[in-house]
Amino acid sequence: MHCTACHIIPHSKGDEYIKLLSLYRGITPPITEIRDVRNGILLYAGFHIALGAGQIAFLLTGAKNPYLDVSDVPGCQDSTAPHRLILQHIETLGPPYDTIARNNTDARFASASNGPKPELLHFFYACAVIRRWGLDVKATQHPLR
Numbered sequence: 001m002h003c004t005a006c007h008i009i010p011h012s013k014g015d016e017y018i019k020l021l022s023l024y025r026g027i028t029p030p031i032t033e034i035r036d037v038r039n040g041i042l043l044y045a046g047f048h049i050a051l052g053a054g055q056i057a058f059l060l061t062g063a064k065n066p067y068l069d070v071s072d073v074p075g076c077q078d079s080t081a082p083h084r085l086i087l088q089h090i091e092t093l094g095p096p097y098d099t100i101a102r103n104n105t106d107a108r109f110a111s112a113s114n115g116p117k118p119e120l121l122h123f124f125y126a127c128a129v130i131r132r133w134g135l136d137v138k139a140t141q142h143p144l145r
Contacts, residue, residue, distance in 0.1 A: 004045045007034065008120045010052065025119035038117045046097060054128035055091040057121075058107060060084070064118045073104060085121075090128045 009018055015033050022031040031038055041058075043051060050056045061068045061084045073086055089103040 002045055003042050004048050006041050006043045006048050006051055008039050008041060008116055008124050009034065011035070021120075021123065025123065027117050027119050031117070031120075039120055041116050044100060046100065050093060050097065054131045055093060056087060056089055057125040057128040059086045059088050059125055060118050060121055061086065065122065088125075090132045 009021065011034055013034060018031050018034045018036070018039060027038075041051075047056060059065075059068070059073065061073055073084070085107045087101050087103075087105045087107045089098070092098075
């Protein structure tokens, strides 16, 4: 009753965009339609706008993220999990959102196969961070960028 289905990559980007993103990110089988369930997440309705505005994003750690270990993100409820999906507030939301789901709150799916594609969550997270803090020119010149 208080949840809504949300696109990770916005519906307005369209099928061609998600096809190219899927190909570039190596998603198999490829996502060919923006309405594919692998591009979706069931979310508390109040967070739908915040997600679309890039004010919140989901960070994956552990085996699903080769760059971050589970222990790299402090303040989460279950630091012993082999991987974690963490709701992060990219911007301060204030009440009531910070009491409904605090920053660095663990998020869960019914099963690993039901969740959205990690590649889409990684991409969306990076976009939200760049939108919020910009892109450091020095970082783009780094040989490992």
